[in-house]
């Protein structure tokens with residue numbers, strides 16, 4: 001007998017014509033290949049819901065060429081844009 005909960009079935013993805021979708025390009029160098037990066041936020045015990053210090057990773061995408069992270073992806077991360 002399995003006690004594992006059933007995974008909810010994913011809704012069938014709607015067909016999207018990606019040729020009609022915008023390709024995000026690096027604002028700095030127009031490269032369109034991005035790599036996943038993580039911004040690491042250190043949570044102090046004072047604001048942590050568990051009362052313990054911890055590190056929370058925020059996944060962002062950075063330009064595979066120059067490393068620039070689109071400002072849009074940094075929204076809400078609390079990281080100031082240093083390059084301008």
Ligand SMILES: [Zn+2]
Nearest residue numbers: 026029063066
């Ligand atoms: Zn770039």
